[in-house]
């Protein structure tokens with residue numbers, strides 16, 4: 001092994017990376033880790049104040065260099081176009097796209113209306129399709145990579161979160177299909193599929209503090225490793241898939257779920 005190869009996994013040095021959902025949870029944790037690993041960052045989220053806080057934390061690990069902020073609602077087509085234009089105008093290139101923006105909505109076939117279905121699909125699937133489509137020409141130039149944040153809900157079926165499960169199955173299939181389409185151009189496309197990770201997503205979907213505490217308690221049974229996961233555990237896997245340590249990995253939907261995908265609980 002040539003000297004330096006041993007450090008491939010821990011470096012994203014110089015990789016221009018656009019991260020969505022960077023104002024909270026998994027996307028925010030990924031932004032901070034990528035900053036530590038030397039990536040040059042562009043961050044999207046809607047909540048500008050939160051995005052600025054994350055950017056400040058990133059700058060602490062990047063010699064004071066702040067990430068480029070490209071805030072806005074990704075269900076808006078003009079925002080998606082503007083986001084890609086601004087990133088490329090600023091950095092002149094794009095190496096990595098991390099699609100982490102997403103929402104969870106509670107409800108099944110009897111209780112979840114079409115407005116909920118549209119709301120979930122628009123951000124979790126349609127905006128990912130659109131943003132990825134506009135980033136692909138730039139990723140081809142750099143032989144870059146894409147990491148989508150899917151979910152164990154894409155691989156396994158759960159009652160009461162129907163639109164969400166469908167949206168993540170779509171992302172799993174999107175990942176594999178686009179991986180095959182772009183393989184000849186040396187662009188790698190992978191997903192991470194987290195189990196329950198402690199973020200805002202469940203409370204935003206409507207769980208109150210008490211329900212959320214019970215939900216996390218139940219994770220001791222629903223996850224083989226006996227606990228929910230932490231943002232950092234997902235961020236490290238995203239960094240691995242985006243890094244030169246994963247140059248022969250594409251089309252993978254990688255569970256980061258404490259073994260939940262392998263369980264058949266009754």
Ligand SMILES: NC(=O)c1ccc[n+]([C@@H]2O[C@H](COP(=O)([O-])OP(=O)(O)OC[C@H]3O[C@@H](n4cnc5c(N)ncnc54)[C@H](OP(=O)(O)O)[C@@H]3O)[C@@H](O)[C@H]2O)c1
Pocket residue numbers: 020021022023024025026027044045046047048050072073074075100101102103104123149150151152193194195196197198199200201202204
């Ligand atoms: N936490 C888990 O247990 C878990 C498990 C499996 C998969 N996931 C997936 O992980 C991803 C991140 O979720 P999280 O847990 O980190 O949740 P989170 O803390 O609620 O963060 C969600 C992020 O998505 C952004 N977002 C939502 N709607 C948006 C829109 N229309 N336009 C632009 N940005 C939008 C939010 O931005 P603002 O806050 O600025 O609006 C926020 O930055 C999601 O795709 C989720 O499905 C989470």
